[in-house]
Amino acid sequence: MQAESYSNPFVTSPVASFRPIAQAERIETVDILRGVALLGILMMNIPVFAMPEYFSKSFRSDTDNVNFWVDAVVTVLFEGKMRALxxxxxxxxxxxxTTKKERTGKSVVGLYYRRMGWLILFGLIDAHVLLWSGDILYLYGVCxxxxxxFRNVKPAYLAIGVPLIALIDFTSGTLFYQNMREKLLGYKEAKAAQEHHQTLTEQQKKAMTDWRAIQKEFIPNKAEVAEHTRSMKSNYTTVANYLRPLSWDFQTKYLAYAIWDPLALMLLGMALYKWGYFAGKWPRRRYIQIMLVGYGIGLPLVIFNYYNSYTHFPNVASRLAYMETHAISWMSLIYPFQRILLVMAHASLLILLIQSGAAQRFLKRLAAVGQMAFTNYVMHTVICTFIFFGYGLNYFAELQYYQLFFIVVGIWVLQLIVSPIWLRYFQFGPLEWCWRSLTYWQRQPLRHQETALNA
Structure with missing residues (x-):
């Protein structure tokens, strides 16, 4: 079915009267920023694909180790910032x-919720079939x-909602921290009684059981880490049996903790779009000001945070010792501030680069990656599981941390080359096309019209 049919006056279905955003309606700046974020996220994801628990223990506080400095650069400049963007x-x-569709006077609610419903399903497939335990498609669909x-809320109120939701996020994180701390203290008390050959009460026995459950889930011992590594280097069924429960817990048990951060950032993105920030409509000096403030304040904050982390918390034992004596982890408040400051600085720098007219060919490649972000994100899963998991090339726990980034760069190069070539012949990436067809409940034209006519 060709795109023209969506404006057919004899088609009475409200969904059929809508159409996907045309190529001419796309905002290139948004595609470029999405492409940068998508590629940047891989830097944080690849250790989850490739490395066992506690992989950073050997270089966490070793400033003579190249892995330490690679980790420092990634953490300071990119960790959390790419996902925020x-x-x-x-x-x-x-x-x-939604905006242009709603201007027709027709409801877009059903169409949009169908779109998110399919995204949630794709997330479940990514997590439970392709076995990416760090999948965000499901979470983004829910958020x-x-x-x-909130799509029709004034941008000022959307922006105000960000610190409010950040407060909720901090509160929920603190409650989680305090729940774990309570179990730790209960365990320590029961352990002390056991060492003094005292008969444990039922409450103390429960405290021992509860903490061991926490340890198994969040603080595995050496034997459990070795077992997890063996599982990851095994066949598909064994890997799936290990990873699926982890994904399911994140998608259910811990979902209430996970939704606040992306929700707040989505609202901020909506506010900034309404204000014209992402379309490059602000004066150049304002982007420069945001960049200078973001880097000027954000970089010292994140460097201090990183320094404090590697000097005071080189291992799990030091973190548990801190938890015993501190009911609230106030240092965690630095994270959302430095993160927002740096992501705004990064975005402003990119917008200034786009406005300068420099590196246009490279920026167009980034835009193509961003236009195919869904396909490229799932390709990260396919490529990385093939390289690292046991049923693929079995490189799990075989490489040093810094070596992972040679693979990251290789994937970047691949997607920067393939994405523009694909979009030269097709309107959408393959998964974008599938998602649109399912959303509109009609098969969308995939090839460019002129390409189809010449075929």
Whole structure:
């Protein structure tokens, strides 16, 4: 079915009267920022694909180790910032999808919720079939359902909602921390009684059981780490049996803790889009000011945070000792501030680069990667599971940390080459096409019209 049929006056279905965003309607700046975020996220994801628990223990406080400095650069400049940018652009995507459609006077609710429903399903497939335990498609689908409700809110109120949600996020994280601390203290008390050959009460026995469950899930011992590594280097069924429960816990038991951060950032992205920030409509000096403030304040904060972390918390034992004596981890408040400051600085720098007219060919490649972000994200899963998992090339726990980034660069180069070539012949990436067809409940034209006519 060709795109023209969507404006057919004899088609009465409200969904059929809508159409995907045309190529001419795309905002290249948004695609470029999405592409940068998508590629950047791989730097944080690849250790999860490739490395066992506690992989950083050997270089965590060793400033003579190249891995330490690679980790420092990634943590300071990119950790959390790329996912924050991706979340903000997802919020922009909500408005791009809904605003023009709603101007027709027709309801977009059913169409949008169908779109998010399919994204949630794709996330389940990514996590439970392709076995990516760090999948964000499911989480973004759930958060997208909530963010949609705020699409018509004034940008000032959306921006105000960000610190409010950040407060909720900090509160929920503190409650989680305090729950774990309570179990730790209960365990320590029971352990002391046991060492003094005292008969444990039922409450103390429960405290021992509860803490061992926490340890198994969050603080595995050496034997458990070795067992997990053996599982990851085994066949598909064994890997799946290990990873699926982890993914399911994240998607259910811990979902209430996970939704606040991406939701807040989606709302911020919506506000900034309404203000014209992502379209490059602000004066150049304002982008420069945001960049200078972001780097000027954000970099010292994140460097201090990193320094404090590797000097005071080189291992799990030091973190548990801190937990015993501190009911609230106030240092964690630095993270959301430095993260927002740096992601705004990064985004402003990129927008300034786009406005300068420099590196246009490279930026267009980034835009193509961003336009195919869904396909490229799932390709990260396919490529990395093939390289690292036991049923693929079995490189899990075989490489040093810094060596992972040679693979990251290789994947970047691949996607920067393939994405523009694909979009030269097709309107959407393959998964984007599938998602659109399922959303509109009609098969979308995949090839460019002129390409189809010449075929």
């Amino acid at each position: 991706f979340s903000m652009i997802f919020g922009v995507g909500i408005l791009l999808f 997208g359902l909530l963010a949609f409700l």
